Amino acid sequence: MIEVRNASLVYDDHGRQVFACHDLTLELKDGEFLGILGPSGSGKSSLLYLMCGLKTPTSGEVAYRGRTLSSMSEDERAELRLRQFGFVFQYPYLLGYLSALENVLVGTPTNGEAKKSGISSPWTNGWATEPAARELLTGLGLGDKLHRMPFELSGGEKQRVCIARALLGGREVVFADEPTANLDHVNGVAVVETLVANRGSGSLVMVTHDPTMLEKADRVVTISDGRLAASL
Ligand SMILES: Nc1ncnc2c1ncn2[C@@H]1O[C@H](COP(=O)(O)OP(=O)(O)OP(=O)(O)O)[C@@H](O)[C@H]1O
Ligand SMILES: [Mg+2]
Numbered sequence: 001m002i003e004v005r006n007a008s009l010v011y012d013d014h015g016r017q018v019f020a021c022h023d024l025t026l027e028l029k030d031g032e033f034l035g036i037l038g039p040s041g042s043g044k045s046s047l048l049y050l051m052c053g054l055k056t057p058t059s060g061e062v063a064y065r066g067r068t069l070s071s072m073s074e075d076e077r078a079e080l081r082l083r084q085f086g087f088v089f090q091y092p093y094l095l096g097y098l099s100a101l102e103n104v105l106v107g108t109p110t111n112g113e114a115k116k117s118g119i120s121s122p123w124t125n126g127w128a129t130e131p132a133a134r135e136l137l138t139g140l141g142l143g144d145k146l147h148r149m150p151f152e153l154s155g156g157e158k159q160r161v162c163i164a165r166a167l168l169g170g171r172e173v174v175f176a177d178e179p180t181a182n183l184d185h186v187n188g189v190a191v192v193e194t195l196v197a198n199r200g201s202g203s204l205v206m207v208t209h210d211p212t213m214l215e216k217a218d219r220v221v222t223i224s225d226g227r228l229a230a231s232l
Helices: 044-052 074-084 100-105 129-139 155-167 185-198
Strands: 002-013 016-028 033-037 059-064 085-088 173-177 203-208 219-224 227-231
Touching: 002 044, 016 044, 016 227, 033 044, 044 173, 044 203, 074 085, 085 155, 100 129, 100 155, 129 155, 155 173, 155 185, 185 203
Parallel strands: 033 203, 033 219, 085 173, 173 203
Antiparallel strands: 002 016, 002 059, 219 227
16 A cells, blocks of 8 residues: 655755665555564654655655655645544644544544545544544543543543544554653553554554564564664
């Protein structure tokens, strides 16, 4: 579904070239849980940004369903990130002035724009989103905290709100960049299990430096100094 072909990503560090990704080739299949493992600074986030179109490779290419991301307009790529992809980051970014439920609904299309994503997921509710958001948060154990503000939630609870936001509507791919890094082991495992169990037929790409978080992965690739080292 997503093909990375001989992609390199070079940053300009005050005139010095830094190869964050070096000639990477990799494919993400429909429905697959792909783990990307590697130490700090190895290029994991950079690879994730290439796969989702947030960054454009310096050389090589990335294609989504046969279409090169760099050939799409900025609007088309934004549409893809908003509708087909979901994101979970290390820090649970929530708007401090909106409740848990409102944070999940932010950015989702209104009923007037209703559109099916084509992904089978319990949360694909024709984008008639509020009931689906409530159901999803309830399924994530936050049914009694829908109206809490972010400062009234623990770190793990905030991360579950972010997961609900990433899953709502049914996404083709959820990209998670170190979603467990700020959590203790038990909560970290719970977050991964939540992502795995609730992604429906969508794919999951998860970046981490902790191999114990990838025990449920279908495939794990290891990245080191911007190069793919092994496929487990
Ligand atoms: N904007 C930038 N400008 C220059 N160099 C950068 C930039 N972003 C990242 N890098 C460098 O690219 C390399 C890969 O960074 P990346 O963020 O992809 O690593 P990572 O594996 O995600 O690390 P971590 O586990 O710490 O998040 C690092 O050497 C980093 O310093
Ligand atoms: Mg990173």
